[in-house]
Amino acid sequence: GRFCPMRPFLKAAFFFLLIAAVSGALLFNFFLGRIARSEDFKRFAEKKVGEYLKATVHIGEIRPYHFSQLALEKILIETAAPKGGSQLIRVDRLLFRYDLKQLWNRQFEVPSGVVLRNPAILIEQDEFPYRYFDPAPAGGSSGLSMPSLDFKGGEIRYLLSSLGKEIILNNVEGKVLPSLEGKVQIDVRADVAGMVSGRVHIYGGVDPDRSSHDLWME
Numbered sequence: 001g002r003f004c005p006m007r008p009f010l011k012a013a014f015f016f017l018l019i020a021a022v023s024g025a026l027l028f029n030f031f032l033g034r035i036a037r038s039e040d041f042k043r044f045a046e047k048k049v050g051e052y053l054k055a056t057v058h059i060g061e062i063r064p065y066h067f068s069q070l071a072l073e074k075i076l077i078e079t080a081a082p083k084g085g086s087q088l089i090r091v092d093r094l095l096f097r098y099d100l101k102q103l104w105n106r107q108f109e110v111p112s113g114v115v116l117r118n119p120a121i122l123i124e125q126d127e128f129p130y131r132y133f134d135p136a137p138a139g140g141s142s143g144l145s146m147p148s149l150d151f152k153g154g155e156i157r158y159l160l161s162s163l164g165k166e167i168i169l170n171n172v173e174g175k176v177l178p179s180l181e182g183k184v185q186i187d188v189r190a191d192v193a194g195m196v197s198g199r200v201h202i203y204g205g206v207d208p209d210r211s212s213h214d215l216w217m218e
Helices: 006-036 039-053 100-104
Strands: 056-065 069-078 086-097 113-123 149-152 155-160 165-178 184-194 198-207 212-217
Touching: 006 056, 006 069, 039 056, 039 069
Parallel strands: 113 149, 113 155
Antiparallel strands: 056 069, 069 086, 086 113, 149 165, 155 165, 165 184, 184 198, 198 212
């Protein structure tokens, strides 16, 4: 066949891009590994997670996860919620997710998003738990203390004490996103059981400053 001068060039370009991608991945993983072993970052992560959960958080282990994430594991949560308050009981794994620009600039203090793996949440009151959506403490950012919060699996139990019944959400998948003027947007799907059963989609907004919410359930 006829010789094509572009073929060696394309092969060389592909090989170069492959080497660059592998080198970049190894470099980012090296940086993530250094951050994961840092006691300063561990204290920062405990503080940040504690701001959102309104609790004292202890993280046992931090490690690189899937190239662009840090996995926070062996998490102990101590909450002194008032009677009738909400409690986050357990989180199997919490992930700090970064985009490529943050990894390149080594901006590990501000993740682009946070993922909760299999959280178990108990809401022990008839009223909406606005305190979890309150602005961060003085010196922190307004709205959620995290850029976004993703739910991957887990369970939310909502106890209706006045009726002696409960609503249980399983296999929760969705997002909680900060919005304008300190408001929060919610968009989650789950399997629901208890007073009602089936597949549910809950979406809308929460305004913690005014203790109000506008949520729709399908």
